[in-house]
Amino acid sequence: MATARVNQELSQPGIAGEAVSLARKPWLLVWGRRLQRWFFLALVYLLLIDIAFAFLMPVIYMASTSLMTVQDFLDPGVYWIPRAVYWDNLTLAFQSMDYLVGLRNSVTIVFFATLGQIISCSLAGYGFARFRFPGRDLLFMFVLFTFIVPPQTIIVPLFILYRELGWIDTFLPFTVPAFFSHGLRGSLLVLIFRQFFKRQPYELEEAAAIDGCSPLRTFGQIMLPLARPALLVVFLFSLVWHWNDYYEPMMYLMKPQNFTVPLRLSILQQGLQELTGGQAGELFNEPLMMAACFLVVLPPLFLYMLTQRFFVESIERTGLVD
Amino acid sequence: MRLNLRTRQAINGYLFILPWLIGFTVFVARPFLHSIRLAFSTVDMIAGFSLNPVGWANFREAFFVDERFVPILVQVIQRNLVDVPIILTFALFTAFLVNQKIRGQAFFRAVFFLPVVIASGLVVERLFQQNVGSLEAVVGLNIPTLVYMYLPARFADVVVDVLTRLTLILWRSGIQILLFIAGLQGISGTLYEAARIDGATDWEIFWKITLPMLSPIIVVNTIYTIVDGFTDIFNPMVNFIRQVAFSGSFRLGYAAALGWIYFVLIFLLIGLVFISSQKWVFYGGDREG
Numbered sequence: 001m002a003t004a005r006v007n008q009e010l011s012q013p014g015i016a017g018e019a020v021s022l023a024r025k026p027w028l029l030v031w032g033r034r035l036q037r038w039f040f041l042a043l044v045y046l047l048l049i050d051i052a053f054a055f056l057m058p059v060i061y062m063a064s065t066s067l068m069t070v071q072d073f074l075d076p077g078v079y080w081i082p083r084a085v086y087w088d089n090l091t092l093a094f095q096s097m098d099y100l101v102g103l104r105n106s107v108t109i110v111f112f113a114t115l116g117q118i119i120s121c122s123l124a125g126y127g128f129a130r131f132r133f134p135g136r137d138l139l140f141m142f143v144l145f146t147f148i149v150p151p152q153t154i155i156v157p158l159f160i161l162y163r164e165l166g167w168i169d170t171f172l173p174f175t176v177p178a179f180f181s182h183g184l185r186g187s188l189l190v191l192i193f194r195q196f197f198k199r200q201p202y203e204l205e206e207a208a209a210i211d212g213c214s215p216l217r218t219f220g221q222i223m224l225p226l227a228r229p230a231l232l233v234v235f236l237f238s239l240v241w242h243w244n245d246y247y248e249p250m251m252y253l254m255k256p257q258n259f260t261v262p263l264r265l266s267i268l269q270q271g272l273q274e275l276t277g278g279q280a281g282e283l284f285n286e287p288l289m290m291a292a293c294f295l296v297v298l299p300p301l302f303l304y305m306l307t308q309r310f311f312v313e314s315i316e317r318t319g320l321v322d
Numbered sequence: 323m324r325l326n327l328r329t330r331q332a333i334n335g336y337l338f339i340l341p342w343l344i345g346f347t348v349f350v351a352r353p354f355l356h357s358i359r360l361a362f363s364t365v366d367m368i369a370g371f372s373l374n375p376v377g378w379a380n381f382r383e384a385f386f387v388d389e390r391f392v393p394i395l396v397q398v399i400q401r402n403l404v405d406v407p408i409i410l411t412f413a414l415f416t417a418f419l420v421n422q423k424i425r426g427q428a429f430f431r432a433v434f435f436l437p438v439v440i441a442s443g444l445v446v447e448r449l450f451q452q453n454v455g456s457l458e459a460v461v462g463l464n465i466p467t468l469v470y471m472y473l474p475a476r477f478a479d480v481v482v483d484v485l486t487r488l489t490l491i492l493w494r495s496g497i498q499i500l501l502f503i504a505g506l507q508g509i510s511g512t513l514y515e516a517a518r519i520d521g522a523t524d525w526e527i528f529w530k531i532t533l534p535m536l537s538p539i540i541v542v543n544t545i546y547t548i549v550d551g552f553t554d555i556f557n558p559m560v561n562f563i564r565q566v567a568f569s570g571s572f573r574l575g576y577a578a579a580l581g582w583i584y585f586v587l588i589f590l591l592i593g594l595v596f597i598s599s600q601k602w603v604f605y606g607g608d609r610e611g
Contacts, residue, residue, distance in 0.1 A: 044422050051416055052433045054489055058449045059440070124342035131335025132328070139339065146350050148545075148592055150553050152563045153581035156360055156574045157353035159567075180345025190342060215334045236439075244442035247555060251568070262442045293448050297440040304439040308432045315500050 125193020
């Protein structure tokens, strides 16, 4: 781009003299171009670091506040870094949230829901991508349609349905729909798989068919292993969305012993009250709240740190954008 | 039994989508139709959810009797009209920055996607109650006062509302940034080369090549942002409908009617985006579209 600009400048008569002198001293030209490039890069870095800071700030705030005593938190002289690291907030939050029970519930829901969505959504995505059958395009329209129906529109009938089935206060409203490509944003996951499979070459399947391989086996042994980027993306999306989900568990879970970790956050104060025998009024404060929040985001955060490299690259390779 | 290839293809196709089809029937289509019936009835909880048809009464109540519904609806629409362009512009801008040849690209991408991973409804709510999300916390300036000094009140309200929710709005752009980056990387370098040889400036290249090539992704992102915004846990409508349905009075019929009004609104908005997109989206060369 710099070349283009210089060429343009050369063709303008007003600065021709300058341009000629530049052309006589090529090192000046190179330096000018480099300077321009550096300036541009500096600006890019500055903006990116700024944006990254705005994105990270709530997380840093959460982590640092959770390690503060109340005195530190209220002291305007203490900014970001606590005077001394104070772990008691985390232990107290851990206990009042009954974290291990919540974790068990959350892990159960997340495990089965994610497993169910991976299996059923990859099957459906492959079906839509690779087979011709009457009504396919109409049915696919229904997939897209499902995505834009807000949960609020169908929450009442679903609630009635689950009540009739006796599923209230069980994990079945989260896990069973997942095995049928629904549950949280199941239609989006079907779409991701469909887009991915559509981009694959047909030759492998044709070869498998000629060798007498059944479609299901072709899918399981050839196409699914190829779909690793899509699988990873769907796995992480499904996992994270189910972990963070709050709306549906709040609807379908009534007893505190069935609560997921994020739901436990909503009854933190009661939990603290029970734990300390009625002292929640004095002990409940912002650092404790932040410690509890931090405990909620910790598992997905940890998982993301481990997988983000593959994940971010994978999302680009799934062809979601085509 | 011997079937011809086409029939076998069709049968296999149906088998693959069968779980989805069952799920769609049981968990979407049937509740969807059921909620139409509910919307035109009142529900008697004691008599085992029996329905008393009441015609349009629920809808009339929503618009003419209930004094909470219409203001919430207006607020939700207004917020989304403001938020969606902000999110899209910001996501495109950020994607453009990350897509430069820079070090630490992976780090920045990971950071921008982080909110998607940890944005658990209640956690975010608690965080932003502490005003961590406002611009003031980021730059340390008391901007709202300035805004009220220089802008008319009606307009200033919107600006301040955006400023206090700024990080929250930006936090909703993780997926969009990633999709835009993928889109930018998908634009063939030869296009840029050709443009430069013809003497196009960077500015012209952005408007005449980058933007048209990205337009299909802009549509996807717009629709995603709208859906995301309307089902967001902070959305006052989401909470309002839940309250109507499940806190105390259990007015299930009325809640279903509200849900339906909400759905029609989203459907119209997305339809509008989709139809208008036919005019400005560029589907390049050999793609199926």
